[in-house]
Amino acid sequence: MSKYIFVCGGVISGVGKGTATASMALLLKARGFRVTAVKIDQYLNVDAGTIRPTEHGEVFVTDDGMETDQDLGNYERFLDQDILSINYMTTGSIYLTVIQKERNFEYDGEDVEVIPHIPEEIVRRIKRAAHQTKSDFVFIEIGGTVGEYQNLVFLEAARMMHFEAPQDVLFTLVSYLPVPAMIGEMKTKPTQQAARFLFEAGIQPDIILARSEGPIDEKRREKISLFCNVPKKHVISAPDVKSIYEIPLNFEKEGLAEVILNTFHVKARRKNLNQWTAFVHTTKSVTRPVKIAIVGKYFQTGDFILSDSYISVIEAVKHAAWHFKRKPEISWLGSEIYEKDPRRIRELKKYDGIIVPGGFGSRGVEGKIKAIEFCRKQKIPFLGLCYGLQLAVVEFARNVCKMPGAHTTEVNPKTKYPVIHTLPEQLANIREKRIGGSMRLGAYMCDVKPGTAAFKAYGTKLITERHRHRYEVNNDYREALEMGGIVFSGINSERNLIEIGELKDHPFFVGTQFHPEFKSRPLHPHPLYREFLKAAISHHS
């Protein structure tokens, strides 16, 4: 029988519910339990694939090809295990199932209603995830904050599960305690109100994670305990941290794993957090920097810079840098400036390595191509991810293979040299506007050619990596590009698709059609990122 831990947010969003969920799960995993984490999003979008990254952050892709919220990436990174599509749902996906069932007469003439049919479908999915992953503990993170209208059906589902089996379900409220500048004192009232929202939904929180700038003091702990109706030991201090990877260790100090196990009357087990502790120690003690720039476009949202758009790329760089005991210094460079002011490109010299990440559409593309050209010529270590590979091929075709105006048909459908073109099965999708969930998604096999940089990284001839694209390198130009000097070191043999391209006579110049960052883990940096960072570290030394 699985135990279920719901994680809801109070007061404001963005205080780290996802990392809190992943951290709690990690503590139980470190005690030998089987754990998993489910993410619920409130959007009507059926998956995250159709949401702009500047709106909602990176779209994470699972092995089985679902486009999900970035929190699934956090779960995978913290738990060092693959999480599949069954662990992700949105309001839209739930309504879609219920309405399809209704159309198929599966409700047998019943009057189909939001309550109870929507929560029932939510419960069914949570239990299916528990069953399929055979987990002892299932964490379920409910997106947004309590009190939002959109949250209600999910809280209702949680309440129903608790009503059915109170001994198997507990509730965690991740709240926020502001310290308003003009008062200079940590305020608990918003947390009390958040708890009240849960009471209204028929839910008593069992644990309160008190997020704040600093640790909470005894007085606040007592107040929250008394007014929110939870034992004092169940109020967990969760101050801001420099690195998210410290969070599990902070929770451990607060005795959070024991609180969960005791509440469920599950016997405590010995823990093993040695590797994680050593890893966190490294992240805090490294001092020698390695400077990596990401040349992309999804940074700006209003007056703010949003690094969330490339969160997996950033984490993958960090994992690899820490592996070499270096301090990762990551800069975000908007590629459009190189179109407006081409001389600015020389600033790339300052960096030890350049990444051109995934992307869509035409904005900023010429700037990225200029950056790639600069890395090729100046021998700056370069890693191209998906669009990054495609644009590296475009640059090479134009400037080395003498194909002026070569392009991807995504940007210029009429180019004389369509070196990147639409995957055949995608033509109809684009024409008929079947956009959602229709890209080439998820894990596919790739043969790696011995004697190449890719092979040196992976050390094996067969790999699987995760994809998210509609375009590919056009095989009609393969020979010409190879003649020019590109080495296609990774091929999907099932369909003869090019998956990796690289250059010889360069310290490191590799582009991948897939997204290796989705598989990088703190304790197991991704081999390509590792080799890229290795080259970056030697670049200026």
Ligand code: GLN
């Ligand atoms: N826009 C490109 C494609 O669809 C690249 C996608 C990506 O970078 N993920 O093929």
